[in-house]
Amino acid sequence: MPATDVGDPQYFHKVVDCQWACPAHTPVPEYIRLIAQRRFTDAYMLNWESNVFPGILGRVCDRPCEPACRRGRIEDKPVAICRLKRVAADYRDDITDRLPAIPTEGNGKRVALLGAGPASLTVARDLLPLGYSCTLYDKDPKAGGLMRTNIPSFRLPEKVLDEEVYRIVDFGVEARFGQEITSLKALLEEDYDAVFIGTGAPKGKDLSLPGRKEASDKIQIGITFLTSVAFGHVKKVGKRVVVIGGGNTAMDCCRTALRLGGEDVRVTVRSPRKDMKASDWEIEEAEQEGIPIYDNHSPKAFVHENGKFKGVLFEIMQAEYDDDGKRKLVSTGEEVLFECDDVLMAIGQDNAFDWIERDLGLEFETWGMPTVDTTTLMSTLPG
Numbered sequence: 056m057p058a059t060d061v062g063d064p065q066y067f068h069k070v071v072d073c074q075w076a077c078p079a080h081t082p083v084p085e086y087i088r089l090i091a092q093r094r095f096t097d098a099y100m101l102n103w104e105s106n107v108f109p110g111i112l113g114r115v116c117d118r119p120c121e122p123a124c125r126r127g128r129i130e131d132k133p134v135a136i137c138r139l140k141r142v143a144a145d146y147r148d149d150i151t152d153r154l155p156a157i158p159t160e161g162n163g164k165r166v167a168l169l170g171a172g173p174a175s176l177t178v179a180r181d182l183l184p185l186g187y188s189c190t191l192y193d194k195d196p197k198a199g200g201l202m203r204t205n206i207p208s209f210r211l212p213e214k215v216l217d218e219e220v221y222r223i224v225d226f227g228v229e230a231r232f233g234q235e236i237t238s239l240k241a242l243l244e245e246d247y248d249a250v251f252i253g254t255g256a257p258k259g260k261d262l263s264l265p266g267r268k269e270a271s272d273k274i275q276i277g278i279t280f281l282t283s284v285a286f287g288h289v290k291k292v293g294k295r296v297v298v299i300g301g302g303n304t305a306m307d308c309c310r311t312a313l314r315l316g317g318e319d320v321r322v323t324v325r326s327p328r329k330d331m332k333a334s335d336w337e338i339e340e341a342e343q344e345g346i347p348i349y350d351n352h353s354p355k356a357f358v359h360e361n362g363k364f365k366g367v368l369f370e371i372m373q374a375e376y377d378d379d380g381k382r383k384l385v386s387t388g389e390e391v392l393f394e395c396d397d398v399l400m401a402i403g404q405d406n407a408f409d410w411i412e413r414d415l416g417l418e419f420e421t422w423g424m425p426t427v428d429t430t431t432l433m434s435t436l437p438g
């Protein structure tokens with residue numbers, strides 16, 4: 056058996072469960088030790104190196120590190136890893152002199168970054184200090200991507216978001232905000248040395264149910280609603296709001312609706328509550344604000360009466376499990392109508408690559424995803 060190589064970072068990743076569980080492999084124990092020594096700026100910079108947005112993540116990360124925390128095996132709760140990141144961010148000093156120097160002379164290479172969310176911003180953060188020229192495109196007027204458009208400001212204050220996002224933009228990104236790329240072919244004609252596609256999953260799913268078309272002015276797709284609120288296009292909702300969906304977007308939608316005039320705001324989920332996709336703490340916060348969650352409610356139709364939208368008809372489901380524990384939702388035959396003024400649909404998101412022409416030499420898989428190298432994420436069209 057080969058000797059343990061403690062010089063290999065993978066070794067530490069595997070033995071430090073929380074660090075391994077974090078998608079950015081943030082060195083959790085190390086930064087918590089720094090916080091214990093009140094070295095908040097050092098703790099912040101350690102985070103910044105690996106996860107780029109410590110102040111943002113310290114508020115809104117989905118915290119896959121915490122279920123992995125070994126403390127959870129002997130106590131009820133894990134170490135509050137996520138919130139400790141916020142502690143480092145809130146108590147740190149000015150970090151300007153710790154940021155990487157940006158060369159005044161570039162290396163002559165031009166890179167286009169599509170989508171000004173965390174992925175492209177991270178690429179810009181890493182490439183600008185190496186002398187690359189980075190052009191960042193986004194259809195929205197400001198950078199931040201879904202962090203800005205889909206996370207409500209009561210969870211992520213704009214000041215925190217702007218500080219960490221614009222720190223990178225100000226490294227010298229050439230910003231093309233408010234410019235949507237509708238053709239990869241046209242972009243490739245601009246002769247960039249590389250194109251990075253960091254557009255995320257920007258298309259909210261819809262439900263094609265009876266009455267959907269007639270109720271179109273009463274139904275909003277969750278992420279579109281949150282974006283409209285973020286940019287001030289939607290300022291109020293009706294008093295009675297039904298949210299369809301049980302993920303974190305549904306939790307953001309219901310809590311936002313409450314702040315925009317909703318008085319009777321309900322969340323409805325098809326599955327049993329224990330199978331809801333939203334994080335426990337997101338559900339807890341919604342419930343603390345008085346929002347009820349109706350599980351086993353499957354939407355069946357959007358109901359109208361005398362040409363007026365009345366509400367959503369639900370079929371009550373129950374979960375049945377086969378011998379392998381596989382779940383099947385079956386109707387109980389019972390139905391219930393939730394009368395409402397507005398419906399917010401937060402049932403998931405899809406990729407949207409319809410702007411990539413299919414004759415460019417870029418291969419696609421099922422679900423319309425470009426084929427990529429699993430290690431480098433390079434598409435089949437080099438560059």
Ligand code: SF4
Nearest residue numbers: 077081116119120137
């Ligand atoms: S809170 Fe998020 S970014 Fe921080 S260590 Fe956990 S998973 Fe990683």
